[in-house]
Amino acid sequence: MDGPHAFAVVVNDGAGRGLAARAWPRLEAAMRARGLKYEVIRTRSADEACARVRALPPDVAVLVAGGDGTVHGVLPAFVGTGRALGIVPLGSGNDFAGLLGLRSGDVDAALDRVTRAARAVDLLEARTPLGTHHLLNGLGMGFDAQVSALMKRAPARLSGFGRYFWAVLAGLRDLRTGQVRVHVDGREVYVGPSCLVAVMNGVRYGGGFRISPTSDVQDGQLNVVLGRALTRVTLLALLTKVLRGTHLHDARVVHGHGREVQVTWAQPMHAHVDGELAGEVTALHARILPGALQLLSLPH
Numbered sequence: 001m002d003g004p005h006a007f008a009v010v011v012n013d014g015a016g017r018g019l020a021a022r023a024w025p026r027l028e029a030a031m032r033a034r035g036l037k038y039e040v041i042r043t044r045s046a047d048e049a050c051a052r053v054r055a056l057p058p059d060v061a062v063l064v065a066g067g068d069g070t071v072h073g074v075l076p077a078f079v080g081t082g083r084a085l086g087i088v089p090l091g092s093g094n095d096f097a098g099l100l101g102l103r104s105g106d107v108d109a110a111l112d113r114v115t116r117a118a119r120a121v122d123l124l125e126a127r128t129p130l131g132t133h134h135l136l137n138g139l140g141m142g143f144d145a146q147v148s149a150l151m152k153r154a155p156a157r158l159s160g161f162g163r164y165f166w167a168v169l170a171g172l173r174d175l176r177t178g179q180v181r182v183h184v185d186g187r188e189v190y191v192g193p194s195c196l197v198a199v200m201n202g203v204r205y206g207g208g209f210r211i212s213p214t215s216d217v218q219d220g221q222l223n224v225v226l227g228r229a230l231t232r233v234t235l236l237a238l239l240t241k242v243l244r245g246t247h248l249h250d251a252r253v254v255h256g257h258g259r260e261v262q263v264t265w266a267q268p269m270h271a272h273v274d275g276e277l278a279g280e281v282t283a284l285h286a287r288i289l290p291g292a293l294q295l296l297s298l299p300h
């Protein structure tokens, strides 16, 4: 099957603390050199990006030039539409890039993938009393979300993984444990104290932590990974295993997979979706939407 014949490029100038804006001339030159037909859409918000994408003719594929937040923000405009999405990673954390085996700033490697036929990947749909979200990579509650919040306060000189690691150390100082009940496909998989629950479609987050090493974005399943009650020291020790993705058989970790998950906390816990903060929640339901996104950027 043929790849797309026309593209629109959504550019978030603010992504990667200006990297997307700086890289745009290079990206544009590379697209011209390849003879790609494109229009550029510079946006100031995710809502604006969604509205502009929805207004495009159905056969126009969209390349998103930005970080994870930019891709996440535009997903609602793609769910179930069949419109192809390609990713040109130009952000700071770039877990989506990691998921795809791309490096932030490498526009040629990203463009090498977008002229072939798109392939269907799964998305997650998460519902909380605060709203509904569509996600490509994953969500977290508890420690994960605290770390996402703290990343905004990390020193400007740090980037990527350094920022995340700084936030991890800062988050450990204020580690909170809550009582949680987790059902996967209607079956109770855990009830008890926990400091973090992650629901993943992709493998890694935080610029390199392999939180869900058995995840596959094309398997029609979501993965749940949670930590029991942990002290700061045991959590830090566990995180060194998470970096390598060797934590799933640790007795302090519970994991499962299925098509839907219900997470209920006894008290409000911070949540993030694809690294974007989603407020404090006590109840969250997530389900997998098999093949809901046509993605151009998978490795061939």
Ligand SMILES: Nc1ncnc2c1ncn2[C@@H]1O[C@H](COP(=O)(O)OP(=O)(O)OP(=O)(O)O)[C@@H](O)[C@H]1O
Pocket: 010, 011, 012, 013, 014, 015, 016, 017, 043, 044, 045, 046, 049, 066, 067, 068, 069, 070, 071, 073, 074, 090, 091, 092, 093, 094, 095, 275, 276
């Ligand atoms: N289409 C868009 N146009 C402008 N701003 C956007 C758009 N989509 C999202 N944003 C906002 O821009 C912020 C930064 O974008 P993004 O997250 O992509 O960059 P980053 O934080 O550098 O990368 P990463 O999330 O990979 O660390 C988002 O958190 C969001 O608030």
